[in-house]
Amino acid sequence: MQKIIIASDSFKDSLDAPAVCAAIHRGIQKVLPRAQIQEIPLGDGGEGTARLLTRIKQAEWIPTKVEDPLGRPIHAGYGWNATERTAYLDMAEASGLQHLSSKERDPFLSSTFGFGQLLKQVLLKSPQKILIGIGGSATSEGGIGMATALGYQFIDKNGKKLTPNGANLSKIEHIFPPDQHPVPANCSISILCDVNNPLYGPQGAAPVFAEQKGATPGQIKELDKGLKNLAEMIQRDLNINVHQLAGGGAAGGLGAGLVAFANAELRPGIDCILEMVDFQNFIQHADVLITGEGKLDAQTGGGKLIQGICRKAALEKVPVIALCGSLQASPEEIQGIGLQAAFSILSGPMSLTQALPQTSQMLEETAEHLFRVISLTKA
Numbered sequence: 001m002q003k004i005i006i007a008s009d010s011f012k013d014s015l016d017a018p019a020v021c022a023a024i025h026r027g028i029q030k031v032l033p034r035a036q037i038q039e040i041p042l043g044d045g046g047e048g049t050a051r052l053l054t055r056i057k058q059a060e061w062i063p064t065k066v067e068d069p070l071g072r073p074i075h076a077g078y079g080w081n082a083t084e085r086t087a088y089l090d091m092a093e094a095s096g097l098q099h100l101s102s103k104e105r106d107p108f109l110s111s112t113f114g115f116g117q118l119l120k121q122v123l124l125k126s127p128q129k130i131l132i133g134i135g136g137s138a139t140s141e142g143g144i145g146m147a148t149a150l151g152y153q154f155i156d157k158n159g160k161k162l163t164p165n166g167a168n169l170s171k172i173e174h175i176f177p178p179d180q181h182p183v184p185a186n187c188s189i190s191i192l193c194d195v196n197n198p199l200y201g202p203q204g205a206a207p208v209f210a211e212q213k214g215a216t217p218g219q220i221k222e223l224d225k226g227l228k229n230l231a232e233m234i235q236r237d238l239n240i241n242v243h244q245l246a247g248g249g250a251a252g253g254l255g256a257g258l259v260a261f262a263n264a265e266l267r268p269g270i271d272c273i274l275e276m277v278d279f280q281n282f283i284q285h286a287d288v289l290i291t292g293e294g295k296l297d298a299q300t301g302g303g304k305l306i307q308g309i310c311r312k313a314a315l316e317k318v319p320v321i322a323l324c325g326s327l328q329a330s331p332e333e334i335q336g337i338g339l340q341a342a343f344s345i346l347s348g349p350m351s352l353t354q355a356l357p358q359t360s361q362m363l364e365e366t367a368e369h370l371f372r373v374i375s376l377t378k379a
Contacts, residue, residue, distance in 0.1 A: 107138070170229050
């Protein structure tokens with residue numbers, strides 16, 4: 001075996017994509033020290049995507065101060081490519097779930113206002129292009145916090161401005177845009193999105209994603225009702241239809257919010273990133289490709305990173321094997337994704353709290369075991 005590609009996403013709350021690739025590399029090298037091993041850290045629009053793109057394009061990372069999902073001051077940042085006048089943002093830098101403890105997670109209270117502050121600072125640099133990763137959100141308010149930071153006003157039936165959070169979605173009676181649109185006509189905004197869920201309904205932002213952000217069953221119903229109301233107000237006051245927008249429910253409805261309030265366009269995150277790294281060229285003549293994800297389940301086949309990798313690898317007839325923390329996909333689902341095989345790295349029964357600190361070691365050990373078996377078949 002001469003050429004091995006390692007192309008992995010991050011393992012959430014544990015290792016970023018470069019660290020995942022490095023751990024797998026170490027394991028393979030113990031078995032095949034002379035093999036040509038190429039690492040390609042990747043993302044699909046989730047947290048860490050902006051830093052990844054900044055690194056790929058050798059751009060500048062600019063630190064700044066914004067508010068977290070509950071309005072507290074935090075340090076965040078964005079990538080800036082001055083040559084191409086392109087900015088790389090993650091909504092999670094400001095409004096991500098990682099900023100809140102488990103007890104603080106409440107999508108009735110959390111807001112994307114801090115992300116709006118980040119976007120506003122980027123717009124001051126007169127970019128021609130902005131790429132935004134929207135995974136990992138702590139919010140479910142349709143982007144009204146972001147819009148408020150950009151100058152929009154959300155008014156209740158008494159004519160009072162509403163605090164932009166999930167609890168107030170159903171109270172919106174009017175949307176007043178700023179006098180001048182916050183995004184210039186010569187600036188294009190692409191949303192790197194890895195889901196196709198609509199803004200509201202059975203597969204919408206609240207029923208599918210709000211529980212992991214701390215919502216109770218009662219709150220999920222109210223949030224879904226509120227997001228539908230938001231869509232109705234957007235159509236009436238802004239003449240923009242986001243009702244059944246595929247991907248509109250991403251990041252608690254921020255996908256729809258960016259389309260409505262920032263003239264943004266939803267794009268499959270993985271396709272954009274694979275294009276930027278010239279992935280197809282890298283994997284030519286490879287013997288095998290190793291990828292990874294924190295949890296591999298039925299959703300992996302719905303536009304996630306691994307499915308995109310498999311699609312590209314199939315064009316070059318390169319088999320793909322996945323390593324993951326939690327393996328919850330059936331053999332049929334694994335095959336449907338396009339994988340040759342998938343393996344959990346867990347060395348035994350353990351809680352998530354126990355597993356996270358051992359992720360690097362378990363990735364390395366699993367990669368070593370895997371390639372000892374592969375070496376036997378090649379003998």
